[in-house]
Amino acid sequence: MRTNRRRYLIAYDIRKPVRLRRICKLMEANGERLQYSVFICDLNRTELIHLRADSEEIMNLDEDSVVIVDLGELGEDRFTFVGRRAGLPTQGAQIV
Amino acid sequence: MSVGTTRPDLPGLPETVPARMLNEFVYCPRLFHLEWVQQQFATSDDVEEGLYLHRVVDRETGDLPDKSEAWNGRVARSVSLSSPRLGLATRLDLVEDGGDGTVVPVDYKKGHPNKDGGAWPSDRVQSLVQALLLREEGYAVERAEIWYAETRQRVHITVDYAALQEVTEIVTRAWQVAADPSAPPPLRDSPKCALCSLVGICLPDELDALQTPPKQRRPLKRLMAPILEGRPVYVTLQGAVVGVRSDRLEVRLSGELKASYRLIDVSQVCVFGNVTVSAQAVRSLLSRDIPVLWFSYGGWFSGIAEGLPGKNVDLRIAQFRASEQQQLEIARRMISGKIRNSRTMLRRNARGEMSRVGEQLKQLAIQAMQAESSQQLLGIEGTAARLYFGSFPAMVGKNSRVDVSDFQENGRTRRPPKDPLNAVLSFCYTLLVKDLTVTLMGIGFDPYYGMFHRPRFGRPALALDLAEEFRSLVAESVVLQVLNNGEVGPQDFQSRGGGCMLEASGRKAVLRAYERRLDQEITHPQFGYKASYRRVMDIQARMLGAVVLGELDDYTAMVTR
Ligand code: SF4
Numbered sequence: 305m306r307t308n309r310r311r312y313l314i315a316y317d318i319r320k321p322v323r324l325r326r327i328c329k330l331m332e333a334n335g336e337r338l339q340y341s342v343f344i345c346d347l348n349r350t351e352l353i354h355l356r357a358d359s360e361e362i363m364n365l366d367e368d369s370v371v372i373v374d375l376g377e378l379g380e381d382r383f384t385f386v387g388r389r390a391g392l393p394t395q396g397a398q399i400v
Numbered sequence: 401m402s403v404g405t406t407r408p409d410l411p412g413l414p415e416t417v418p419a420r421m422l423n424e425f426v427y428c429p430r431l432f433h434l435e436w437v438q439q440q441f442a443t444s445d446d447v448e449e450g451l452y453l454h455r456v457v458d459r460e461t462g463d464l465p466d467k468s469e470a471w472n473g474r475v476a477r478s479v480s481l482s483s484p485r486l487g488l489a490t491r492l493d494l495v496e497d498g499g500d501g502t503v504v505p506v507d508y509k510k511g512h513p514n515k516d517g518g519a520w521p522s523d524r525v526q527s528l529v530q531a532l533l534l535r536e537e538g539y540a541v542e543r544a545e546i547w548y549a550e551t552r553q554r555v556h557i558t559v560d561y562a563a564l565q566e567v568t569e570i571v572t573r574a575w576q577v578a579a580d581p582s583a584p585p586p587l588r589d590s591p592k593c594a595l596c597s598l599v600g601i602c603l604p605d606e607l608d609a610l611q612t613p614p615k616q617r618r619p620l621k622r623l624m625a626p627i628l629e630g631r632p633v634y635v636t637l638q639g640a641v642v643g644v645r646s647d648r649l650e651v652r653l654s655g656e657l658k659a660s661y662r663l664i665d666v667s668q669v670c671v672f673g674n675v676t677v678s679a680q681a682v683r684s685l686l687s688r689d690i691p692v693l694w695f696s697y698g699g700w701f702s703g704i705a706e707g708l709p710g711k712n713v714d715l716r717i718a719q720f721r722a723s724e725q726q727q728l729e730i731a732r733r734m735i736s737g738k739i740r741n742s743r744t745m746l747r748r749n750a751r752g753e754m755s756r757v758g759e760q761l762k763q764l765a766i767q768a769m770q771a772e773s774s775q776q777l778l779g780i781e782g783t784a785a786r787l788y789f790g791s792f793p794a795m796v797g798k799n800s801r802v803d804v805s806d807f808q809e810n811g812r813t814r815r816p817p818k819d820p821l822n823a824v825l826s827f828c829y830t831l832l833v834k835d836l837t838v839t840l841m842g843i844g845f846d847p848y849y850g851m852f853h854r855p856r857f858g859r860p861a862l863a864l865d866l867a868e869e870f871r872s873l874v875a876e877s878v879v880l881q882v883l884n885n886g887e888v889g890p891q892d893f894q895s896r897g898g899g900c901m902l903e904a905s906g907r908k909a910v911l912r913a914y915e916r917r918l919d920q921e922i923t924h925p926q927f928g929y930k931a932s933y934r935r936v937m938d939i940q941a942r943m944l945g946a947v948v949l950g951e952l953d954d955y956t957a958m959v960t961r
Binding site: 309329357398 | 443444445627629632634636637640646659662663665911912
């Protein structure tokens, strides 16, 4: 299937538990958890803007930080797992 | 100068037109009609970026003074103004003190000025409307300004008699377009369309191509409509509960999480048999325009929940008003297309001698185009179906693990399907009709009122109509694929009480193959660009809309060569 999405690695450091919980929720809505405060998110331009705007809404911009790393086109070639393997986002129809 | 109302005195028209919509009107009158009159909405990356930027710009200078304070002081932000007398409304980003007893409206734009360093015509009109409304409130306005964020430039606009005269004329024309139930025609070959957020709804190049005789048609460069990121989720796990948490769809069995997907990946949720969808999940899915579809365990399509119905009421009116002649003409083309597609299917896949059947189908396709009544068309379609299904088993290869000899005897049977081949066929048709129902509803059609199929027995008649041309292309092609590739075997079926049903494993295999088919890209026979079947189904439904709305003379069925 065609997509306009790119893959982003997003890590965060949030100082207050309340804000941390809200950022976690936001990241869960947008990606798959790779490690404790690291997510992999496949997003198109609009989705990335929404994520950014929503993060800024939650964060204290003087204390907290969110870093967004563009990993380029979708694919999992860039990941090497040592130890427990985390699930990466998948595409296509989902059948449970 | 005094300006009077430009609004036509027609009952039911809104009191005022928002300046934002006039901006759209100057960009493209059709866009204005689609957005404001028909309330069709779509967003684009550019629109979203603009909104985000607006937020940032707004915040940069701190808190907004409230309105009363602003009017006494130097600056006011986010001020709403409207004048029923002028028939106009607007929201101003910023109003500054001009210094000499005048005030200056300032508008933020994400982009850049035009190449002469001036304002774009649509932006200019929006600013002039703001000036007009400020004057109406009793303020002196001699200039307006637009701040272009990309180049960080301010552009001045002189507010004089000529400018106000110009904007009044535009507003008059906009009201005339708004008062007309049919939208203006699309722009032709305009670079504006590529940047328009509604291009996927409007399909200007496609409409233009179909109005051009096939010989003079140039292939379109590409499909401009945005990519649909969402995908269906099928829940076949018996006893499962579907819920929504943190904007993710979660499927649980006895409390244990079985699957979890981002809602931004979900286009529809299909549940089979004993699966519960929580009330809260239904609500949050519907608020995101994600329909929920229910099927019996055996795969019978039994219901759909959708957000509010499409607001495009003019389309529904046109659909119900279509004359019998027009309905027949559309049906002829759909059925003829279906017959031609089934002939192509046989020609490509059947072993053995098919030239006689092929010739007969060809004749029937021609006859279908000339049918004088829907009764006659029904007869032609029936004859073609018997011929086609008589040869259908010849397309099932030697490698198939499923025995199709029963089908040879039974022929096509529906409720219940009597043998494995009938069971897979029925299931694939259900899926096809499901997707066309969702597509038609999304556009604003009533799926229960058809052109060919009678509107009775709770059947989504219009979806069944549109399904005709896709039966071979999508459903039957999936059937052959799962049989010939051995994706389903005898163990995937269960016979009970004279009927044959797909088992859970078989159903999953068919679902996978079906979704794969919808994602498969083909070169569109009319437009020349590549598009997935999923997209082609959407385009056909929109073209059907254009035909009933009178924007297109004839319907053209999807027929592959
Ligand atoms: S796609 Fe083109 S014709 Fe259609 S509304 Fe947008 S600008 Fe107008």
